[in-house]
Amino acid sequence: MDFSEPSEAVQITQALDDFIDQEVSPLESEYEEFLGPDYEKHIVDENHRQVPEYRDIVETIRKKSVEAGFYGMTMPEEAGGGDVDILTRAIVGEHMSNRPPGFHSAIFGGAGGPTPILLACDEDQREEYLKPLMDGEITTCFALTEPGHGSDAHYMDTTAEKDGDEWVISGQKCFITNGPYADFVMVFARTSGEDGDLGGITCFLVDADNPGFEVGTIHRSMGMTPGTHSELYFNDCRVGEDKVLGEVDRGFQSAMDWIGGGRINIAAGSVGTAQFLLDMSVEYARERETFDKPIGHRQGVSFQLAELATDIEQVRQLYRYAAWKMDEGERARKEESMAKLRGAQLANDAADIAMQVHGGAGFMKELPIERNYRSARVFRIFEGTDEIQKRTIARELI
Ligand SMILES: Cc1cc2nc3c(=O)[nH]c(=O)nc-3n(C[C@H](O)[C@H](O)[C@H](O)COP(=O)(O)OP(=O)(O)OC[C@H]3O[C@@H](n4cnc5c(N)ncnc54)[C@H](O)[C@@H]3O)c2cc1C
Structure with missing residues (x-):
């Protein structure tokens, strides 16, 4: 090994x-x-x-x-x-x-x-x-989530119906990252089957200037770069057959084949963020003195750092194991979800501990900790919530 x-x-x-x-x-x-x-x-x-x-x-x-x-x-x-x-x-x-x-x-x-x-x-x-x-000349966005369906995106209300040699897309998407600026949208719509079927969903490539397509409200969000996420509307949005990505009715399944790498990247990013916050906190604990001694000499502080360092190492090994399995072509569905679940919590715990160790200074915007505290929260929600990761792990077990 x-x-x-x-x-x-x-x-x-x-x-x-x-x-x-x-x-x-x-x-x-x-x-x-x-x-x-x-x-x-x-x-x-x-x-x-x-x-x-x-x-x-x-x-x-x-x-x-x-x-x-x-x-x-x-x-x-x-x-x-x-x-x-x-x-x-x-x-x-x-x-x-x-x-x-x-x-x-x-x-x-x-x-x-x-x-x-x-x-x-x-x-x-x-x-x-x-x-x-x-070539970096244009950008895109991935439009799956809707106001009525997120974790259960395959119950989507957006439809696309065939009319001659065109498809007519109708529906609304929300929370879409880069939605306001994308030159084209990868949008998912039901083209056959019943609510909840994994099949029967098609991915279309829709240009931002296509008639019937519109960017809606730009969401106000927590901790992330502002102005990044938006609603997208498809009002009888007509596209040609040449805008179908891959096979008709197979869009959802083929997109899901690639989602695992995203979960691992979130876990890896969480480890990096947590390490950054730990290193800052260790340095502060060495320098900051109260009652005539560095705060790092108190177990109340140093044990928080010891716990965090241990959690970081656990998640680091977990995401690397999941990634290694994927690269080996092995099924890693359970490990990807485990890494995402623990990574998301780690990023939040690290921001909380860093803020506690820094006291009032950690709460103020002069240091990056409060921004990390806010931006970490989304890790437990997007690319599959904590509960959806647990559901996946449980399904793999039972
Ligand atoms: C910042 C941000 C960026 C995003 N970017 C994109 C994007 O680019 N493209 C895109 O398509 N989507 C995007 N999303 C949407 C994201 O994928 C969804 O928010 C996420 O999948 C959760 O769906 P939901 O918000 O509808 O919550 P819901 O699915 O309504 O869930 C609500 C709560 O119920 C829980 N829950 C739901 N079902 C179950 C169950 N079976 N068992 C137990 N608990 C359950 C959830 O865990 C959650 O706590 C983004 C979201 C955010 C916040």
């Missing part, structure tokens, strides 16, 4: 650190207002849309990331990617999260960037969507 990090992961993290120093940090210094205590006021306008200056920074980093070969690095070579495996991607993700909030999140494009779901594109779709996406 070999617990060392793959050499490719070590090389990529070093190259990323250099890239951040050279390309990202100067922008962070120049546009401090987008990262400082009042970042939320500066990033969006009165309609909660991200302001052009902020969008430009995201685009600049994306284009530089394409040039440097980081963008889309997990995609296969035949799609223009770097063929990086799941374990390496996750270790890199952990490393990237082990730093204060910054613009580095734009390097991989997040939900707007390349996704293996699009490997189902046919030749023409590859030219029209996948290639420009890989």
